[in-house]
Amino acid sequence: MDTRADKPVIRNVRVGQGETIKLNDGPSPQEISCDDIAKLALAMHDHTYFFSLRRGLSIRFSRDLNGSGTQGLYITRESDEAASKLIVVIFEPRSKNDDNFLYEADLLMDGRKDYDPTINRGKCGFVACMAETRIDWNSDETVQWRSDIDRLSRSPNTLTGWIEADLEMLVRCGTRYCYQNAILTRSDLTRHVAAGLSLEDLKTRLKCTKCGTRGARVMAF
Numbered sequence: 001m002d003t004r005a006d007k008p009v010i011r012n013v014r015v016g017q018g019e020t021i022k023l024n025d026g027p028s029p030q031e032i033s034c035d036d037i038a039k040l041a042l043a044m045h046d047h048t049y050f051f052s053l054r055r056g057l058s059i060r061f062s063r064d065l066n067g068s069g070t071q072g073l074y075i076t077r078e079s080d081e082a083a084s085k086l087i088v089v090i091f092e093p094r095s096k097n098d099d100n101f102l103y104e105a106d107l108l109m110d111g112r113k114d115y116d117p118t119i120n121r122g123k124c125g126f127v128a129c130m131a132e133t134r135i136d137w138n139s140d141e142t143v144q145w146r147s148d149i150d151r152l153s154r155s156p157n158t159l160t161g162w163i164e165a166d167l168e169m170l171v172r173c174g175t176r177y178c179y180q181n182a183i184l185t186r187s188d189l190t191r192h193v194a195a196g197l198s199l200e201d202l203k204t205r206l207k208c209t210k211c212g213t214r215g216a217r218v219m220a221f
């Protein structure tokens with residue numbers, strides 16, 4: 001009889017498309033799939049600024065890895081000079097009869113030769129063909145990232161809702177090529193609520209300190 005208790009035995013996990021991998025033995029085995037890792041990495045990429053500023057991570061997308069349109073998403077620690085990858089996901093364009101895809105992006109293809117310029121083949125759905133984590137899926141750090149994503153995925157439609165959901169507000173200038181951004185803390189948001197502003201009021205009042213444009217984009221932070 002096997003009397004071993006549940007324990008996380010695998011630290012590095014590498015899974016291919018459609019595969020799942022069992023993380024532990026015992027009565028309640030936990031399985032993760034290629035898409036589980038890919039979805040976490042993509043959600044973290046959507047909040048790159050948060051994960052850079054608050055979690056010290058660098059999240060990088062490579063759009064055309066080998067001239068065939070393959071894309072790669074890499075998560076490393078900013079403090080790690082060797083840039084050892086914590087998460088790697090490789091995406092490929094979906095095949096014609098595949099209805100499922102994880103995100104849409106331009107399919108860029110570069111022949112890698114001077115006389116073979118990069119071609120944009122237009123919008124395409126991408127699927128994950130390989131995902132790898134080199135950090136334990138149940139480590140305090142990865143659990144924290146998943147709870148960050150849960151929190152950041154909420155988008156209450158009132159200012160009070162933002163405060164109740166424990167969110168700060170990342171404000172980004174809406175002008176192209178103006179990368180100005182600012183963070184409104186919970187106390188800033190509380191002050192605006194106290195002044196009687198609604199979420200819509202606040203959005204219309206936000207004005208870029210660099211280029212003066214109104215109509216900034218706001219994101220959970």
Ligand SMILES: [Zn+2]
Pocket residue numbers: 173174175178179180208209210211212213
């Ligand atoms: Zn601006």
